[in-house]
Amino acid sequence: MKPAGTDPRILSLAAEVAKSPEQNVPVILLKLKEIINNTPLGSSELKKVKQDIYCYDLIQYCLLVLSQDSSRIQGGWSTISQLTQILSHCCVGLEPGEDGEEFYKELLPSAAENFLILGRRLQTCFINATKGEEQDKLLHFFQIVTDSLFWLLGGHVQLIQNVLQSDHFLHLLQTDNVQIGASVMTLLQNILQINRSKRTKMMLELNRQKEEEDLRLKLQLQRQRAMRLSRESRLNMLEIIHPGQVEKYNREMEEKSALTIQKHWRGYRERKNFRQQRPSLTEYKAAVTLQRAASIKISSLGLERWLSG
Numbered sequence: 001m002k003p004a005g006t007d008p009r010i011l012s013l014a015a016e017v018a019k020s021p022e023q024n025v026p027v028i029l030l031k032l033k034e035i036i037n038n039t040p041l042g043s044s045e046l047k048k049v050k051q052d053i054y055c056y057d058l059i060q061y062c063l064l065v066l067s068q069d070s071s072r073i074q075g076g077w078s079t080i081s082q083l084t085q086i087l088s089h090c091c092v093g094l095e096p097g098e099d100g101e102e103f104y105k106e107l108l109p110s111a112a113e114n115f116l117i118l119g120r121r122l123q124t125c126f127i128n129a130t131k132g133e134e135q136d137k138l139l140h141f142f143q144i145v146t147d148s149l150f151w152l153l154g155g156h157v158q159l160i161q162n163v164l165q166s167d168h169f170l171h172l173l174q175t176d177n178v179q180i181g182a183s184v185m186t187l188l189q190n191i192l193q194i195n196r197s198k199r200t201k202m203m204l205e206l207n208r209q210k211e212e213e214d215l216r217l218k219l220q221l222q223r224q225r226a227m228r229l230s231r232e233s234r235l236n237m238l239e240i241i242h243p244g245q246v247e248k249y250n251r252e253m254e255e256k257s258a259l260t261i262q263k264h265w266r267g268y269r270e271r272k273n274f275r276q277q278r279p280s281l282t283e284y285k286a287a288v289t290l291q292r293a294a295s296i297k298i299s300s301l302g303l304e305r306w307l308s309g
Helices: 008-019 022-029 031-037 044-055 058-066 076-091 097-128 132-155 157-164 167-173 178-240 243-308
Strands: none
Touching: 008 022, 008 031, 008 044, 008 058, 022 031, 022 058, 022 076, 031 044, 031 076, 044 058, 044 076, 044 097, 058 076, 058 097, 076 097, 076 132, 097 132, 097 157, 097 167, 097 178, 132 157, 132 178, 157 178, 167 178
């Protein structure tokens, strides 16, 4: 179901992707970067833009392009690395709505796996490159891809387990190249830091839930104990009282209960009446204050006249 009030930029881009030849789609999708960058970070507008991008299958198009052979894509690794940025930023903070299961269970794991596959391909290209300038470019693209993966994991920590258990990630860790190895180790350290933060939050939440449960049980036990003591006290009194006095005792208990209820009701009614009369009392106090001030002034004038006479 397409959302109402779709951003016209997204509508125009989706129409352009639909009618364009396949080889032009990757470059067209790069326009999403400008749309995202020109929308205030953390705003409701950006959240709506991401929903529109997802609902018009533009995220799925990005994922499809990333699974293709890089040699067939216009712009090569430059286009691919930018699409990983776009994909990760679109997925973080996105609320998929009714398609939540497909988004979390299929699209996100596929995106993380694609990033790792791209990392391996870039690793191979970097090792096979003969020129230093070419290696520098490939290393730059490799770092963009790993940064995109890290951004995705930061927004969806449940993917960390998928990445750490991936054969592609293990292959990246086993590289003999110092520069690639340093980038991968930085990625691993950042992932482990996210994982530690996740565990800390989980432990705090579990402790909070345990404290609430302990308090609930404590209150429940206190209530049960109070009810038991009340029943025991009542039974003890019934044992002491002569059988002929039981009815009288019960009647007295009912009368006491009625008096207690009446007492609380009178207190409530008096407090209510007082709150209602408070404005009148305030006006009365003000009037008394004015009268006193007037009396003092009159007395002073009389004293002055007497002294002058």
